[in-house]
Amino acid sequence: MRRFCKLIAQLLIVCMVWTPFSLRAAMVGTDQVVAGAQEQDNRDKVIRFVQRDDVAKQLEAFGLTSASAQERVNAMTQQEINQLAGNLDTLPAGAVDTLGWVLIAAVVGAVVWFLWYRR
Amino acid sequence: MVQTVGRLAAWHRKARFTAGFLLVGIALGGCAGLLPQSSALHDQPPADLPPRAELREVPFHAQEEYHCGPASLAMAVNAAGLDATVEELVDQVYLPGRKGSLQIEMLAAARRRGLVAYPLEPRLTDVLREVAAGTPVITLENYGFKIMPRWHYAVVVGYDLAAGELVRRSGLTPRQTMPFHVFEYVWKGDGHWAMVAVPPDRLPATASESRYAQAVAALERTGQVRIARTAYETMLKRWPSSLAGWIGSGNTAYALGDLAAAESAFAQAVQAHPDAAAAHNNLAHVLAERGKIPEALAAAERAVSLGGPLLSSAQATLAEIRRKAGAEVP
Numbered sequence: 001m002r003r004f005c006k007l008i009a010q011l012l013i014v015c016m017v018w019t020p021f022s023l024r025a026a027m028v029g030t031d032q033v034v035a036g037a038q039e040q041d042n043r044d045k046v047i048r049f050v051q052r053d054d055v056a057k058q059l060e061a062f063g064l065t066s067a068s069a070q071e072r073v074n075a076m077t078q079q080e081i082n083q084l085a086g087n088l089d090t091l092p093a094g095a096v097d098t099l100g101w102v103l104i105a106a107v108v109g110a111v112v113w114f115l116w117y118r119r
Numbered sequence: 120m121v122q123t124v125g126r127l128a129a130w131h132r133k134a135r136f137t138a139g140f141l142l143v144g145i146a147l148g149g150c151a152g153l154l155p156q157s158s159a160l161h162d163q164p165p166a167d168l169p170p171r172a173e174l175r176e177v178p179f180h181a182q183e184e185y186h187c188g189p190a191s192l193a194m195a196v197n198a199a200g201l202d203a204t205v206e207e208l209v210d211q212v213y214l215p216g217r218k219g220s221l222q223i224e225m226l227a228a229a230r231r232r233g234l235v236a237y238p239l240e241p242r243l244t245d246v247l248r249e250v251a252a253g254t255p256v257i258t259l260e261n262y263g264f265k266i267m268p269r270w271h272y273a274v275v276v277g278y279d280l281a282a283g284e285l286v287r288r289s290g291l292t293p294r295q296t297m298p299f300h301v302f303e304y305v306w307k308g309d310g311h312w313a314m315v316a317v318p319p320d321r322l323p324a325t326a327s328e329s330r331y332a333q334a335v336a337a338l339e340r341t342g343q344v345r346i347a348r349t350a351y352e353t354m355l356k357r358w359p360s361s362l363a364g365w366i367g368s369g370n371t372a373y374a375l376g377d378l379a380a381a382e383s384a385f386a387q388a389v390q391a392h393p394d395a396a397a398a399h400n401n402l403a404h405v406l407a408e409r410g411k412i413p414e415a416l417a418a419a420e421r422a423v424s425l426g427g428p429l430l431s432s433a434q435a436t437l438a439e440i441r442r443k444a445g446a447e448v449p
Binding site (some may be wrong): 014026027028029030031032033034059061062063064067068071072074075076077078080083084088089091092094095096108109117 | 121155185186187188191210211214215216218219220221222223224225226228230231259261262263268269271272274292300301304305308309312332333334335336337339340341342362363366367370371373395396397399401404429432433435436439
């Protein structure tokens with residue numbers, strides 16, 4: 001009898017945990033509506049679906065700790081993850097170092113000069 | 120011998136003169152076409168734009184080596200009324216292997232602070248409009264060349280149409296003025312990228328419905344449901360019949376367990392957009408969960424009959440509600 005009760009309790013727990021998921025399964029997400037359902041459908045088919053863990057590993061390779069990489073990936077949407085994957089070394093990364101400031105002086109100087117000349 | 124050297128020198132001078140002439144010619148000819156936005160702004164500034172603005176209260180964070188991303192973000196976050204230090208943000212946006220910060224992470228980090236991260240349209244006038252409305256703008260600029268870029272983030276906090284210049288907080292300089300032309304030149308590096316970070320109860324001055332909805336859906340998707348709910352409400356004040364606004368409002372209410380609010384939001388969505396299958400589908404779900412089975416069945420059937428790309432979701436919803444109805448009525 002006790003074993004039977006335990007079994008029933010376990011079954012109930014599984015059902016309770018499962019219920020919200022099964023109810024939400026066919027709920028349409030806002031981002032699906034935003035992107036236009038049609039477009040979203042196509043995108044899912046054409047663009048490869050990149051796993052969060054893969055991008056987290058790529059971030060780690062660029063000097064982040066595992067925990068920090070995971071946290072940062074969690075703050076991104078799937079679309080952003082797809083954009084980032086494999087492009088970490090080529091996407092613009094804002095930062096200017098000493099050589100940068102030398103170039104800035106040169107480029108800005110040149111532009112200002114041209115503009116001044118134009119007047 | 121002397122004659123030859125003299126002739127050579129004369130030729131050299133002539134060549135140098137010709138080259139210089141060509142270079143200046145190209146530069147001058149190219150200017151108006153190269154920098155169309157600032158030329159247009161100079162020739163015909165929009166009548167509704169205040170002649171000048173400056174957000175003096177935006178704090179300044181000096182950039183340590185390579186940290187212009189976190190420093191710029193800290194200024195924007197502070198201006199939105201929240202605490203943030205450069206050090207905290209370094210952990211959230213700075214990528215050591217690139218000695219810099221990526222745009223996607225700048226947006227994501229602003230969201231982590233509970234702000235709506237909104238990328239602006241690539242228009243100089245939009246940058247000015249945001250500043251005029253009291254929001255500082257983070258911009259990505261390229262000070263190098265296409266093949267050897269030097270990317271840099273700065274914060275635009277003011278402008279003066281008559282003087283033809285912007286006021287920026289950049290690097291180690293708390294207040295730097297820059298002519299519109301120069302700014303447009305360095306700003307076009309990555310397609311005129313700019314962003315604002317605003318609290319969820321305030322719409323960016325230049326927000327469009329679809330772009331703002333996308334920014335808020337990103338908040339919702341990354342777990343900032345409560346913030347997203349407020350932002351959807353803000354959105355509905357400006358665009359009262361927005362489908363994304365009502366669906367988002369309903370979905371966030373649902374996620375927070377407020378079924379009554381979710382039902383009323385989906386009902387509004389259905390009323391404003393009778394042909395939106397997503398609205399009928401989600402309404403059916405909430406109705407079924409609130410025990411209103413006949414109404415839920417009707418909504419689900421309507422979603423299925425509308426068809427479209429969401430058909431499989433709608434069919435699943437209908438099947439589930441029928442099961443539920445069958446269980447209740449033996």
